[in-house]
Amino acid sequence: MPTEDYRTISFWHETLPDPIEPRAPLERDEQVDVAIVGAGYTGLWTAYYLKTLQPDLRVAVLEAQVAGYGASGRNGGWCEGFLAGLDGQLADTRERPQALALQRAMFDTVDEVGRVAAREGIECHYKKGGYLRLATSGPQLADLEESMRFYRELGFGDDVWRWLEREEIARRARVPGCRGALYSPHCAAIHPARLARGLAAAVERKGVALYERSPVLRIEARRAVTPGGALRADVVVRAVEGYTPRLPGEKRTLIPLHSQMIATEPLSEALWKEIGLEERETFADSRRTVTYGQRTVDGRIAFGGRGLYYYGSAIRDRFPADDPLFRRVHESLLSIFPVLADVRITHRWGGPLAVPRNWRPGVGVDRGRGFAWAGGYVGEGVGATNLAARTLADLILERDTECARLPWAGTSWPRWEPEPLRWLGVKGVRTVGESADAFEFRHDRTPRVRAAIFDFFVRK
Numbered sequence: 114m115p116t117e118d119y120r121t122i123s124f125w126h127e128t129l130p131d132p133i134e135p136r137a138p139l140e141r142d143e144q145v146d147v148a149i150v151g152a153g154y155t156g157l158w159t160a161y162y163l164k165t166l167q168p169d170l171r172v173a174v175l176e177a178q179v180a181g182y183g184a185s186g187r188n189g190g191w192c193e194g195f196l197a198g199l200d201g202q203l204a205d206t207r208e209r210p211q212a213l214a215l216q217r218a219m220f221d222t223v224d225e226v227g228r229v230a231a232r233e234g235i236e237c238h239y240k241k242g243g244y245l246r247l248a249t250s251g252p253q254l255a256d257l258e259e260s261m262r263f264y265r266e267l268g269f270g271d272d273v274w275r276w277l278e279r280e281e282i283a284r285r286a287r288v289p290g291c292r293g294a295l296y297s298p299h300c301a302a303i304h305p306a307r308l309a310r311g312l313a314a315a316v317e318r319k320g321v322a323l324y325e326r327s328p329v330l331r332i333e334a335r336r337a338v339t340p341g342g343a344l345r346a347d348v349v350v351r352a353v354e355g356y357t358p359r360l361p362g363e364k365r366t367l368i369p370l371h372s373q374m375i376a377t378e379p380l381s382e383a384l385w386k387e388i389g390l391e392e393r394e395t396f397a398d399s400r401r402t403v404t405y406g407q408r409t410v411d412g413r414i415a416f417g418g419r420g421l422y423y424y425g426s427a428i429r430d431r432f433p434a435d436d437p438l439f440r441r442v443h444e445s446l447l448s449i450f451p452v453l454a455d456v457r458i459t460h461r462w463g464g465p466l467a468v469p470r471n472w473r474p475g476v477g478v479d480r481g482r483g484f485a486w487a488g489g490y491v492g493e494g495v496g497a498t499n500l501a502a503r504t505l506a507d508l509i510l511e512r513d514t515e516c517a518r519l520p521w522a523g524t525s526w527p528r529w530e531p532e533p534l535r536w537l538g539v540k541g542v543r544t545v546g547e548s549a550d551a552f553e554f555r556h557d558r559t560p561r562v563r564a565a566i567f568d569f570f571v572r573k
Contacts (some may be wrong), residue, residue: 119179122430123187124376124415124460124523125306130236133310133531135179139324145171148337149344152176153185154494155487156352156492157312158502161229164319166510172321173335174356176357177328181309183430184355187464188495189374189405189417189421191395192227193244194220194299197491198473202520203267213267218519220273220299222301222500226308227301229499237303237312238410243275244300244390245286246399248293248312249449252559253399257295273297286389286396288449297310302393302407303367303368304468305495329353333363335483340433348478350485355465357488358426367489367530368535369428369465373398373438376445376460385412387452395450396400400545400553401567403492406446416446419492423541424534438463466492472571475524476501478508485509489526 119133120126126133149156152174177184196219202212214409215221227239246252254398257276263415264274277285281493285296299499317323327339337344353358355369380388390396390408398402406416420438423429432439439461445465469475469489474497478485485508488494500516514520529535549563 119182123270123306123462124180125186125190125304126181127460127479128304128359128411129306131310132505133179135248136323138327139175139339139341140346142216143173143320143322143342144345145173147172147348147350148344149174149350149352150332150337151183151352151354151356152180152313152323152325153170153183153354154312154498155354155502156308156350157309157316158499159352159487159505160316160321161312161319161493162503162506163509164316165322166506166512168319172316173346174316174321174323175327175329175339175344176323176325176478177426179325180313180331181306181351184466184494185466185498186306187374187462188372188492189395190303190305190407190415190495191244191405191493192223192303192495193395193493194303194355194496195493196474197493197495198471200263202473205265208520209267214515215519215521218500218516219496222496223299223301226303226493226496226499230308230311232244233275233311233315235308237305237308237311237317239303240393241298241301242394243298245394245396246295246297247286247288247291247396247449249288249398250553251292251557252553254292256399256558257293261295282387285392285394287387289451298395300395300555302395304410304483304494306376306463321515329360329437332484346466346483348485350487350505350509352468352487354488354490354494356428356573357467359428362526364426365531366526366536367467367469368422368426368529368539369554370422370492371420371429371463371465372417372422373436373461373463374415375439375440375442375458377413378459378466379412379459380414380456384452384456388450398449400445400550401571402543402550404449406449413459414446414450416442418442420446421535426493426535426537429464432463436461440487466490466494469526470529471527473524473526474501474521475526476504476508476521477523477525478505531545542567
């Protein structure tokens with residue numbers, strides 16, 4: 114890919130303050146202590162904490178394109194304290210004690226990202242304005258009420274989720290037809306590509322070797338092989354998230370589900386007075402087809418939604434501007450803020466995120482094979498990657514810490530079904546979710562059978 118094309122990946126890449134100049138590739142065999150495959154958040158955070166804990170450790174990172182090329186540079190910029198699949202663990206009384214420890218660690222992780230960004234001078238537009246979860250229909254309101262009851266039963270108070278009365282909803286975000294909202298302080302808005310590129314520079318300052326344009330062809334026992342040479346290591350870390358299926362033998366490990374995003378032109382002060390979000394609160398409603406938005410530092414709204422799974426775990430990281438999925442994302446945004454109807458959309462982009470079969474992120478080390486892994490964040494990885502990396506660093510260095518004892522440590526995932534079952538299953542669940550959402554908006558009540566089917570497969 115020509116260097117200038119990296120800036121066209123997304124709005125976030127286009128608005129980076131510095132040129133994106135690829136680092137040198139790996140051109141010969143090298144020996145290190147830890148080799149990390151993937152220069153996204155998981156790989157870079159892991160390198161950062163390994164070198165912080167043991168400065169003399171030899172660590173190298175291999176990246177197929179440039180640091181922050183994948184989901185780490187394209188996402189919605191939500192550094193949140195919640196984790197995919199964790200509600201299911203919290204609901205299970207047998208898993209609850211350890212799940213509560215993981216939940217509390219995730220809350221602290223939002224602040225940890227801010228602390229490291231400040232310490233390393235990474236200007237990633239970090240703003241801990243919190244998360245507004247909106248209800249724009251009767252069933253969504255019932256969903257918020259159930260969530261509130263659930264977290265209260267777990268012993269969490271207003272410092273985790275707070276019910277907003279009508280006056281405070283209007284003060285934070287003016288959403289026509291909003292029936293209720295929850296607010297959590299445990300989320301920060303960031304500029305994701307700035308964080309990824311800043312982390313890459315930070316790990317280099319710590320002595321990490323970062324090889325770009327070095328696609329890994331295969332991972333073997335204690336070896337990662339690229340076209341230019343191989344990295345031999347005591348431990349090889351797989352940290353490629355949505356690109357995992359491109360590695361031999363990994364098509365059924367994680368599936369690449371795609372997300373699409375749009376960004377508006379900068380909004381006028383008059384429009385912002387109508388919309389709100391003065392604290393740069395992140396926002397979403399409670400529909401099943403996930404949405405997410407934020408107010409950017411330069412006065413735009415960046416907004417996204419979940420896209421498609423393509424047959425055979427195919428991966429797309431470029432989308433034409435007229436892709437119909439962008440129109441659907443735009444319609445979702447207008448359903449929340451109809452005042453944006455005449456506002457121009459200036460950027461459209463997308464890319465893959467990773468979904469494990471059990472919907473739960475995992476972190477682990479196989480010492481016999483000299484292999485480690487982390488991932489499966491289901492699109493909620495901006496914060497989770499930091500905690501996963503700290504967990505992974507402790508496991509690799511055999512440190513007996515609270516992180517190393519978290520319940521996702523040592524876990525692996527059940528494999529996805531072979532095709533065509535995989536495609537049929539994912540497409541079927543998505544169709545059921547979209548149909549249930551549409552029914553609720555039309556009739557203001559929940560289609561019980563469709564909702565139950567969706568929850569059975571997705572809300573683990």
